[in-house]
Amino acid sequence: MGLEGFHVIEVTEQLRHLRVVVESDPAPAGCHACGVIAASHGRREVRLVDVPSFGRPVRLVWRKRTWRCVEPKCRAGGWSEQHDGLARPRALLTVRACWWPIAQIRREHASVAVLARQLGTSWRTVWRSIKPLLEQMAADPTRFDNVEVLGVDEHIWHHVSTKPVDQGGRGPKELTGMVDLSRDQHGRVRARLLASSRDDPGRLTPTGSLSAVRGSAPV
Structure with missing residues (x-):
């Protein structure tokens, strides 16, 4: 992919497209509001259109890491990772697509x-x-x-x-x-x-x- 900190974990051939699953490497994350080290809150999958490969459409499945702040007085709640080099927030296409x-x-x-x-x-x-x-x-x-x-x-x-x-x-x-x-x-x-x-x-x-x-x- 050419994105530092990301790796491909699965590639499967679907009926009409190739399905590529990626995720970022494990790393601690601090709360963007208070700075306290956040607790992992699992992952959620985001489906993106990527550039064609071998003449077929590609769907990139980004397994986004999610976190929640453990500080009781913090109102940040939960959030998911963002990476502008892969896809903009709420985008339907990857940056390279x-x-x-x-x-x-x-x-x-x-x-x-x-x-x-x-x-x-x-x-x-x-x-x-x-x-x-x-x-x-x-x-x-x-x-x-x-x-x-x-x-x-x-x-x-x-x-x-x-x-x-x-x-x-x-x-x-x-x-x-x-x-x-x-x-x-x-x-x-x-x-x-x-x-x-x-x-x-x-x-x-x-x-x-x-x-x-x-x-x-x-x-």
Whole structure:
């Protein structure tokens, strides 16, 4: 997994996915309110969508450790472990399963719907998981660092609609994108998408030149 303090305890093949069970190594925990060493309160299983493996969806079962404070005057009660490197609180996807679709969209021009099928989950689950990361990257001004050549690409994304436009159907949507056309140390054009006017890329299918724009993302 690449996460310090975690280990895999079971891998089983289910009908539609692989089931991987992980847990953290035993360690004492202090109460976050009063600091007293807490008592173990067992475990609870949290089921997460992880990146596909061997062409199959993966369900990661995190056996979370739970504790309770033994100090009578403390009101902390009980709590369960958290690890932002594995999954954010109340997340449905692991952290790496959030970054994986972004990399696939940029490098392989995949749609959110296709990636949702590969992950074995819904379009809405994937989009809600990656949207905050995309917004965070879009708000980062450092993405314009070292940009020497800037290109503007006007493009059309076609909506699928069974009704004509004059009957309430959706027509083609125009899009404008800014692309980093600077060259790297090897003389290759970066072709990195910096900004786009699109509002909801997951439901759209790219056609034309913008579909060739590629970039990079943490994985």
